[in-house]
Amino acid sequence: MTAPLQIVALLFPNVTQLDLTGPAQVFARFPDAQVHFVWKDQNPVPTDSGFSIVPTSTFQEAPQADVLFVPGGAGAFELFEDDAALSFIAEQAAGARLITSVCTGSFTLAAAGLLGGKRATSHWASLHMLEDFGAEPVRERVVRDGRIITGAGVTSGIDFALTLAVELYDESVAREIQLYIEYDPAPPFDAGSPSRPEADQQAVKERIASVTEHRSPMVARAVQRLR
Amino acid sequence: MTAPLQIVALLFPNVTQLDLTGPAQVFARFPDAQVHFVWKDQNPVPTDSGFSIVPTSTFQEAPQADVLFVPGGAGAFELFEDDAALSFIAEQAAGARLITSVCTGSFTLAAAGLLGGKRATSHWASLHMLEDFGAEPVRERVVRDGRIITGAGVTSGIDFALTLAVELYDESVAREIQLYIEYDPAPPFDAGSPSRPEADQQAVKERIASVTEHRSPMVARAVQRLR
Numbered sequence: 001m002t003a004p005l006q007i008v009a010l011l012f013p014n015v016t017q018l019d020l021t022g023p024a025q026v027f028a029r030f031p032d033a034q035v036h037f038v039w040k041d042q043n044p045v046p047t048d049s050g051f052s053i054v055p056t057s058t059f060q061e062a063p064q065a066d067v068l069f070v071p072g073g074a075g076a077f078e079l080f081e082d083d084a085a086l087s088f089i090a091e092q093a094a095g096a097r098l099i100t101s102v103c104t105g106s107f108t109l110a111a112a113g114l115l116g117g118k119r120a121t122s123h124w125a126s127l128h129m130l131e132d133f134g135a136e137p138v139r140e141r142v143v144r145d146g147r148i149i150t151g152a153g154v155t156s157g158i159d160f161a162l163t164l165a166v167e168l169y170d171e172s173v174a175r176e177i178q179l180y181i182e183y184d185p186a187p188p189f190d191a192g193s194p195s196r197p198e199a200d201q202q203a204v205k206e207r208i209a210s211v212t213e214h215r216s217p218m219v220a221r222a223v224q225r226l227r
Numbered sequence: 228m229t230a231p232l233q234i235v236a237l238l239f240p241n242v243t244q245l246d247l248t249g250p251a252q253v254f255a256r257f258p259d260a261q262v263h264f265v266w267k268d269q270n271p272v273p274t275d276s277g278f279s280i281v282p283t284s285t286f287q288e289a290p291q292a293d294v295l296f297v298p299g300g301a302g303a304f305e306l307f308e309d310d311a312a313l314s315f316i317a318e319q320a321a322g323a324r325l326i327t328s329v330c331t332g333s334f335t336l337a338a339a340g341l342l343g344g345k346r347a348t349s350h351w352a353s354l355h356m357l358e359d360f361g362a363e364p365v366r367e368r369v370v371r372d373g374r375i376i377t378g379a380g381v382t383s384g385i386d387f388a389l390t391l392a393v394e395l396y397d398e399s400v401a402r403e404i405q406l407y408i409e410y411d412p413a414p415p416f417d418a419g420s421p422s423r424p425e426a427d428q429q430a431v432k433e434r435i436a437s438v439t440e441h442r443s444p445m446v447a448r449a450v451q452r453l454r
Contacts, residue, residue, distance in 0.1 A: 016252070017248055017251070017252060018248055018249060018251075018252035018408065021244055021245055021248035021249075021276070022245060022248075022249070024244070024245075024276045024277070024278065025243070025244060025245035025276055025381065027276070028275060028276040028277060035276070035277045037277070037278045044271065044281045048255060049248070049251045049252055049254070049255040049262070050251070050254075050255060050262045050264070050283065051251065051264045051280050051281060051282075051283060052280070052281040053278055053279070053280055053281075054271045054278060054279040054280075054281065055278075056277065056278060103409075123409060124409060141411070141413045142413075152409055153407075153408065153409025154252065154407070154408040154409050154410070155385060155408050155409055155410045155411075155412065156409055156411075156413075158382060158412070158414075159412065159413050159414060159415065162414065162415045162416075163415055166415065171416070172427065174415060174416065175416045175418040175425055175426070175427055176427055176430050178414060178415070178416055178418045178419050179418055179419060179420070179421070179423075179426050179427065179430060179431065180380075180381070180434075181245065181380065181381040181382050181419075182330075182350060182351060182379055182380025182381050182382055182383055182419055182420060183381070183382045183412075183414050183419040184368070184382075184383075184414070184419030184420035184423060185382065185385070185386065185410075185412035185414065185419070186368040186369075186383075186386050187385075187386060187389065187405060187410050187411070187412065188386065188389045188390055188393065188401060188405070189389075189398070189401065189402045189405055191402040191405045191406055192405050192406060192408075192409055192410040192411030192412070193406070193409060193411035194406070196411060198402055199402070199406050200399065200402055200403055200406065203403050203406060204406065207407075
């Protein structure tokens with residue numbers, strides 16, 4: 001008998017909930033795994049989508065993670081000023097087999113000092129700013145560098161989690177989960193990434209400009225603190 | 228000024244949470260829409276993935292839906308014996324512009340008497356049993372019949388919700404949301420549906436057999452009650 005795999009997923013206010021819930025659906029089918037949804041306390045945590053999720057554990061009570069997982073969203077940037085959250089991430093990461101994120105969760109890993117010199121991805125609108133942390137931004141859906149695995153924006157969490165299934169188990173486990181969640185996507189448009197032909201280029205430009213304007217001062221302060 | 232669009236999403240114990248949270252991420256970007264996550268009371272509702280979601284409204288307090296939405300999961304079948312839930316669905320459906328579901332949420336619509344003679348879809352492992360309710364099972368990712376729109380299993384909720392964006396708004400709104408959630412899927416295998424080459428056919432057979440064995444008596448009782 002080996003101990004169950006411990007997955008520690010960070011939950012925080014204003015998380016882009018699908019960054020978390022997409023992977024969580026896949027994790028729920030991992031053989032012999034325990035998943036913990038962790039925040040400072042166990043009060044319901046408001047997400048970006050109008051509902052709250054209840055943490056299952058606190059920073060103090062969470063076990064050491066085999067897999068540390070950080071989702072993204074506007075709230076991921078608010079964690080830059082949150083010493084308790086950043087310390088929790090750094091301490092868990094030190095003992096984890098895999099350190100992972102989806103979407104702008106990679107920025108929280110970066111703010112915790114974990115991405116210097118590493119190849120990593122993020123949501124397309126924020127990706128370029130990873131460079132400010134000394135990381136190498138990579139425009140791919142799932143990026144691995146050693147024990148760090150990062151996923152791109154929001155829905156890429158499903159691809160990320162199935163990739164994780166292959167890494168932790170094997171291809172047959174991943175294929176069976178993919179079948180169970182009927183992940184045979186049929187997007188109505190070819191518009192899911194800035195490079196796609198049906199993507200609205202004006203919307204792309206505006207979003208990158210808006211994200212850069214709002215988030216680059218937060219990134220600059222976080223980079224400063226890491227020095 | 229028109230009133231905001233009211234989306235009423237049913238929340239229930241043992242929901243397959245991605246059936247709900249995938250669409251919810253898309254709904255959160257609908258212009259001028261209010262989304263309600265509704266159950267009998269506002270205590271946290273346990274999902275199938277190890278965490279609970281807090282309802283935002285109750286059956287009594289929910290507004291009349293413009294769009295009624297029912298996700299699936301093991302808990303969707305438990306609602307067959309739940310008069311309060313079935314009455315709520317039937318009453319909301321009577322006044323709704325669109326009646327919708329993802330995954331086996333279509334069975335809950337059927338148990339509420341809403342799918343007789345209608346074309347509809349569901350999770351692949353349960354789909355055949357829709358026929359017992361007098362519906363016409365259709366193996367497509369998103370199926371529309373009049374004011375009823377049903378999605379297939381779990382992850383099809385994202386395709387469903389983007390389809391809904393086109394119906395309620397226009398293609399540019401749907402494309403912009405698709406870009407925002409970076410829905411440019413890259414499944415690691417071609418295994419997401421029973422007909423796909425990398426799908427494990429033994430797993431398909433076993434799952435259909437297991438689902439049929441456990442759920443067909445529940446379906447039979449629900450059909451009986453509708454007579």
